[in-house]
Amino acid sequence: MTSPTLSDVARAAGVSYATADRVINNRGNVAEKSIAKVREAVTSLGYVRNVAAANLSRGRIYRLAFLIPRGSNAFFNRIRQHIDHAAAHQASERVTAEVIEVAAFAVEGLQDSILALLERDFDGVAIVGLQSAALEAPLAELRAKGVAVVGLVSDLPHAARAAYIGIDNIAAGRTAGRMVGLAHGGQGGKVQTFAGSLNARDHAERLAGFREVLSADFPQITVLDPIMTKDEAQVLQAQMQKVLSQQGLTAIYNVGAGNSGLIAALDGDQGTRPFCVVHELVAHSRQALMARQIDLVIDQRPDVEINRAFTVLRALIDAKDLPPMPDLVPTVYVRDNLPADTLTDKMKAQDT
Amino acid sequence: MTSPTLSDVARAAGVSYATADRVINNRGNVAEKSIAKVREAVTSLGYVRNVAAANLSRGRIYRLAFLIPRGSNAFFNRIRQHIDHAAAHQASERVTAEVIEVAAFAVEGLQDSILALLERDFDGVAIVGLQSAALEAPLAELRAKGVAVVGLVSDLPHAARAAYIGIDNIAAGRTAGRMVGLAHGGQGGKVQTFAGSLNARDHAERLAGFREVLSADFPQITVLDPIMTKDEAQVLQAQMQKVLSQQGLTAIYNVGAGNSGLIAALDGDQGTRPFCVVHELVAHSRQALMARQIDLVIDQRPDVEINRAFTVLRALIDAKDLPPMPDLVPTVYVRDNLPADTLTDKMKAQDT
DNA sequence: AAGAAAATGATATACGTCTATCAAAAATGA
DNA sequence: TCATTTTTGATAGACGTATATCATTTTCTT
Known part of the structure; x- marks a missing residue:
């Protein structure tokens, strides 16, 4: 029932422990046929190196x-x-x-x-x-x-x-685009975009993905050129205030940071506001989702x-x-599928 | 630089290895003051048990x-x-x-x-x-x-x-509801729901969450009572065919399984179809997303x-x-943020 | 076939912990 | 104070692997 050790492998292969070790750790100076015998014993016994023991021995x-x-x-x-x-x-x-x-x-x-x-x-x-x-x-x-x-x-x-x-930032931008498109329910509209700087590759990629989807699948929606913000909240707030006074604006997408400014600008205006999509779930974006100031957060799951x-x-x-790991995909948050707040109860166990 | 061992702890505490071991593994028969000394040494040295060595020794x-x-x-x-x-x-x-x-x-x-x-x-x-x-x-x-x-x-x-x-199935249903609501872009509509059986708790919860959101935040959308499918593809296909001929149906939500039937029914009808939301990303739902037969998949990330x-x-x-782990939340997939297909290239490494 | 080179075997020590045993020391009770 | 109990110390073997050394056997050269 207990799993085979390297000694077992050596015995099964009819060689000494030292030789089996030479094969397993590619130390060289081993005859081809010994290598074959050991390899065979490894597979037939289903030997897997005990990593705990190995690391212990190595002092890794x-x-x-x-x-x-x-x-x-x-x-x-x-x-x-x-x-x-x-x-x-x-x-x-x-x-x-x-x-x-x-x-x-x-x-x-x-x-x-x-x-x-x-x-x-x-x-x-x-x-x-x-x-x-x-x-x-x-x-x-x-x-x-x-x-x-x-x-x-x-x-x-x-x-x-x-x-x-x-994450793939083009995919993230496309996802945002898809969501903005869907939220128009077949109607036309006008989207204002914001970015920190187009020299930042992730910002440029998100914007490109966003445009891709809207122009291909939602041609009745106009995407306005991005307003540059240097990711600064004050800039965003000031620009947002200007933008919100425009007629016919149906959506807002910020590919960068500085969302606290964006949210502050929305706080005053309580009429019907445009559909708002931002990136990264942090304290203020989370709060804004709950307060219905924004609609969607695209998160990269840090x-x-x-x-x-x-x-x-x-x-x-x-x-x-590599062991199995969850894939990295841009995650869509609305106010209904937020994870537990890890800032307030970080170590919370999942159990009863 | 190398981390302290239990022997180091014992030495620092001025007791023998055996006593330190008795404290660490609660074996009893140790004087209070010895326990205190060991505990102190543990924290001051920052001792952490080497799990690899422990498991090796235990044969765990x-x-x-x-x-x-x-x-x-x-x-x-x-x-x-x-x-x-x-x-x-x-x-x-x-x-x-x-x-x-x-x-x-x-x-x-x-x-x-x-x-x-x-x-x-x-x-x-x-x-x-x-x-x-x-x-x-x-x-x-x-x-x-x-x-x-x-x-x-x-x-x-x-x-x-x-x-x-x-996942929290109420949250999953709420998320689906939110998406269906958003996709109406402020307009009214009529949603047909499907479920395997309302005795299945997850189905009932999803439906409840779905209704909750729509009635609270999108009252202009009517949610029709679920059609029961026993999660069978044939039943879904037959019922879908009936339903699609109805006037004014703007969305479809299936809380259960059997989506291959649902998709087959959509395959014929190539006009404007209702907004479709289903659960679980599997081969056929993925394919249907890509083929634009459905719009959204809510997945629990198995x-x-x-x-x-x-x-x-x-x-x-x-x-x-518990070590840190990603939170479990209902994940929203559109055709733009799908993970790599793990069925075809399961062991794919992430590296160059 | 002799000498060199390559391959193999046997064996020892170390890694840090667990577990057990036995003897010695300290604390306790009367 | 003596006997008893409790606590402590010293130590050894095991877990499975890594690594090293040295002697011995096998294979290759020419």
């Missing part, structure tokens, strides 16, 4: 780092929270995670931080990235040292990372992303394949 | 069982798939999972299967349950044996399980549920608290 620890933009952005605060939370729970599995704050959206700052990582002994790093060739060299050095590198939320140069963990980052990094470090 | 294995309704239902096929997949990946952590098929929706069958579990040595069991007092006694026996019991997808009697892993079931059962067995 996983030292992870997360490079996250500095600042008080609600979304990244949530990300930081999830990292700390996940790290606390994996401490018993010898996983440590350090959050390193980086100047937001500055290539040089990020570059310096990556170079600084070289001095430290990390096994894996998750980076909220930028698409800049300037990052390729330092990342290559990092990977040459054997550090696993993944992009988080915002991708790194493709060749410079082993995986990207984040909790899922962080879990996935830990899992992927560990798998990369162990060079094994 | 997690024998899990899943009681799933028998039959060819696409949703439960997906569930079974996810269980097998997750089990395969946890084999290296000494987790075994056995899927036990049970007569679908029959209290006596389920009762017998639970009694049969008593003869086997399982550590944890996840059961797709029914709300029946007849299950309470056998489940109590099971739990008395020290077996962790959780309800999966459909809850068990509240007192008879340690946790429920599944992959997430299964992951969660494994995690919760292990935590219950180890009597430790």
Whole structure:
């Protein structure tokens, strides 16, 4: 009933433990036919290496780092929270995670931080990235040292990372577009869009996806060019106030941050307001959903992303394949399917 | 840099390893002041038990069982798939999972299967349950044996399980209602609902949530009484054909299964069709979304549920608290935010 | 066939914890 | 104070794997 050990495999294969070990850990200097015998015994016995024992023996620890933009952005605060939370729970599995704050959206700052990582002994790093060739060299050095590198939320140069963990922003924009289209119930309309900056790749992608769907499937709806906000709440609030006075505006879509300003602008105007879609479920967007000030939130599930980052990094470090994980898709929230508020009762168990 | 061991704790506390061990594992026969000294050393050193070593030493294995309704239902096929997949990946952590098929929706069958579990040595069991007092006694026996019991997808009697892993079906129905409401764009309409049976608690709850939202927030939309389908595709197809010929039908909502019939009925009729919402993303509902035969799928993310079931059962067995996990919420799919098709490329890695 | 090279076997130690045993020391009761 | 109970210390083996060393056997060269 108990699972076979490597000694069992060795015995079944008719070789010594040492040889079986040489095969399992590719130490070389083994005859082909011994390799074959051991492989055969492995499959016939259904041997799987006991990872607990292996890690114990190796004294393996996983030292992870997360490079996250500095600042008080609600979304990244949530990300930081999830990292700390996940790290606390994996401490018993010898996983440590350090959050390193980086100047937001500055290539040089990020570059310096990556170079600084070289001095430290990390096994894996998750980076909220930028698409800049300037990052390729330092990342290559990092990977040459054997550090696993993944992009988080915002991708790194493709060749410079082993995986990207984040949603497809075109799909996110398309989803928003679909929802805005549906909400017009076949009627025409006019949508005002907002973005932080079109240099931010995720913003540009969301907007493109949004336009794609509306022009293809809802041609009777006009999409106005985005108003740039630098993701600042004040800018959004001021612009919103102007925009709301326009006639015939049927919907609003903000691909970026700064939603507290957007919501503040809506707070006054209590007549019929346009259909409002924003990104990221945080305290104020959640509250605005409940208060019916906005209609829809498209969320990237940072909790899922962080879990996935830990899992992927560990798998990369162990060079094994990935365990099953939920797929990352843009999630649609309305006021009726909100998750429990993890800020107020973070550690809430699911049990009775 | 390396984390402290129990020997370190003992040394710091000025007691022997044996005493430290007695405290850590509550073996009793320890003086209060020794307990205090050890506890203090634990917190000051930040000691956390190395679970890998502990499990290795104990020879711990997690024998899990899943009681799933028998039959060819696409949703439960997906569930079974996810269980097998997750089990395969946890084999290296000494987790075994056995899927036990049970007569679908029959209290006596389920009762017998639970009694049969008593003869086997399982550590944890996840059961797709029914709300029946007849299950309470056998489940109590099971739990008395020290077996962790959780309800999966459909809850068990509240007192008879340690946790429920599944979505809130009222929220799912409310979400569907919200979407149908929004899709009317302020206009009136008439919605035809379908259900397998109102004795199935999840169906009744979804319908109730659906009605709640529409009557409260979209009173200009009429919700017609559900047509009962026993979740059979043929029945759905026949009834749909009748219903589609009616005038003024603006939306359709099926809270239950059998959607292949619903879709087949829509296939002929290529004019303007009502807004269609169904539950559970499976091969045919996915295809129908892509083919624009239906508009929305509300999914309970069985992959997430299964992951969660494994995690919760292990935590219950180890009597430790729960690691961070994504919340379970009804997920809204449109044709733009579908996950990668896990049936065709199941093991697909996320990396480049 | 002799010598070199490659492959194999036997074995020991370590990882951190659990579990058990036995002897020794300290606290308690009368 | 002596006997009893409670508490403590010391230590050893086991879990399954990783890693290393050294001696021995097999295979290859020419």
